[in-house]
Amino acid sequence: MLRAAGSCTDEPRPWGPGRATNPSAYATLVQDDRVHSAVYTDPAIFADELSRIFETCWIFVGHDSEIPNPGDFRTRTIGRQPVLFVRGRDGAVRVLMNRCTHRGALVCVEERGAAARFTCPYHGWTYLNTGELIGVPYAERYDDSMAKEDFGLRPAPRVADYRGFTFASLAAHGPSLDEFLGPLAKAEIDIAIDVSPVGRIGVAAGVHKYGYNGNWKLQSENSVDAYHLNALHQSFLDIVRDQMGVDGRAMGTGTSPAVIRSLGNGHVAWDTAPLGMELQFIGSDAAPADWREAYKQQLVERHGPEHARYLWARSAPQVLIFPNLVLISSQIRMIRPIAVDRTEVHLMPVLLEGVPEELNQQRLRGHEAFYGPSGGGATDDMEIFERQTEGFRATVDPWVYLGRGFGRETGRPDGSTAGQMTDELGSRAFLAQWKKMMTAA
Ligand code: FES
Numbered sequence: 001m002l003r004a005a006g007s008c009t010d011e012p013r014p015w016g017p018g019r020a021t022n023p024s025a026y027a028t029l030v031q032d033d034r035v036h037s038a039v040y041t042d043p044a045i046f047a048d049e050l051s052r053i054f055e056t057c058w059i060f061v062g063h064d065s066e067i068p069n070p071g072d073f074r075t076r077t078i079g080r081q082p083v084l085f086v087r088g089r090d091g092a093v094r095v096l097m098n099r100c101t102h103r104g105a106l107v108c109v110e111e112r113g114a115a116a117r118f119t120c121p122y123h124g125w126t127y128l129n130t131g132e133l134i135g136v137p138y139a140e141r142y143d144d145s146m147a148k149e150d151f152g153l154r155p156a157p158r159v160a161d162y163r164g165f166t167f168a169s170l171a172a173h174g175p176s177l178d179e180f181l182g183p184l185a186k187a188e189i190d191i192a193i194d195v196s197p198v199g200r201i202g203v204a205a206g207v208h209k210y211g212y213n214g215n216w217k218l219q220s221e222n223s224v225d226a227y228h229l230n231a232l233h234q235s236f237l238d239i240v241r242d243q244m245g246v247d248g249r250a251m252g253t254g255t256s257p258a259v260i261r262s263l264g265n266g267h268v269a270w271d272t273a274p275l276g277m278e279l280q281f282i283g284s285d286a287a288p289a290d291w292r293e294a295y296k297q298q299l300v301e302r303h304g305p306e307h308a309r310y311l312w313a314r315s316a317p318q319v320l321i322f323p324n325l326v327l328i329s330s331q332i333r334m335i336r337p338i339a340v341d342r343t344e345v346h347l348m349p350v351l352l353e354g355v356p357e358e359l360n361q362q363r364l365r366g367h368e369a370f371y372g373p374s375g376g377g378a379t380d381d382m383e384i385f386e387r388q389t390e391g392f393r394a395t396v397d398p399w400v401y402l403g404r405g406f407g408r409e410t411g412r413p414d415g416s417t418a419g420q421m422t423d424e425l426g427s428r429a430f431l432a433q434w435k436k437m438m439t440a441a
Pocket residue numbers: 100101102103104105120121122123124125
């Protein structure tokens with residue numbers, strides 16, 4: 001039976017001033033089928049998240065196709081910590097803290113570019129793109145205890161790559177990236193790459209950004225919430241139906257055969273293959289008519305007939321990699337926590353190598369239509385995140401109810417847990433990992 005979230009109003013409040021320093025209190029905030037809204041609004045919890053989650057987890061930093069040549073760089077963040085994602089003159093990809101080892105200023109404020117060296121504007125210390133300190137103005141006033149070799153840009157403690165996706169961890173110890181992703185999340189990343197007939201993708205089409213006045217987790221959870229599609233995005237779906245004759249509602253109904261899966265470690269994916277929508281998300285409508293069969297044949301040759309059929313049935317991943325990376329349709333999405341009530345989202349369209357140019361153009365236009373500044377979809381989501389944040393101010397009943405499909409999940413032989421597409425399994429799995437990390441010793 002559906003229990004209203006209001007049924008909790010008589011219970012003692014598990015949250016209040018001064019509780020944030022006690023990690024065990026977090027256990028009461030995330031329950032099996034509900035979460036306390038303080039998790040989205042309390043600045044002390046946000047501060048704890050930065051250290052317990054963003055400075056502990058593997059965080060996606062960039063894709064190697066963004067920095068193909070020596071000197072290419074992007075400035076990125078791990079939580080709120082600034083880093084340089086850079087290919088050094090030796091060809092190696094590094095993640096370096098974007099902090100001058102003299103007195104701490106950013107050494108680079110450009111979002112992207114190519115540089116042989118980075119010169120800090122404050123006193124002029126200069127670093128190679130490998131991080132090595134090579135220039136200190138008027139060095140004669142330092143004594144011998146100041147050795148330049150000791151003052152290179154500090155590398156992130158751990159950096160690892162999965163098929164061109166670079167992740168970094170600010171924790172020197174912990175599970176490897178391989179363990180953290182696990183085979184199921186890696187299989188979702190594989191889809192993003194393997195739908196290219198040559199097995200390569202390019203993330204060089206640029207970045208577009210949006211921001212909202214709300215907590216970062218609202219976007220993480222929303223990315224794998226299918227329950228909202230037909231309600232919140234109704235106007236977009238109406239336009240698609242009227243202009244293209246395609247009814248997109250089937251995926252997000254309570255009887256949809258599509259599936260949501262918890263992959264472990266807080267990672268969550270949709271499996272839309274049961275919808276039977278061949279090549280739906282790949283952008284192939286714009287490709288020449290005879291291309292589809294040739295493409296399918298290429299996939300069969302690379303992956304065998306069974307997996308090729310799965311790839312063109314999926315045609316794109318839709319996966320949340322805990323805590324803030326999403327691969328969805330033709331984009332990589334990085335969710336950046338700015339403040340407890342401020343979030344930036346960076347979206348990078350993914351282009352496929354080995355396909356007709358028209359197809360990649362179609363991917364970009366489709367991306368813009370839903371996610372772009374004048375698009376019809378992402379704007380709905382941002383609006384609702386801000387309405388949630390306003391709504392959370394009402395604390396007579398502070399609970400957020402996530403009980404849809406609770407207790408009806410099924411285990412799968414691969415170790416995942418699956419529910420019907422519109423189940424709130426995604427939020428429950430994401431928040432279970434949040435609780436695990438926030439309460440860890
Ligand atoms: S802070 Fe960078 S040179 Fe002084």
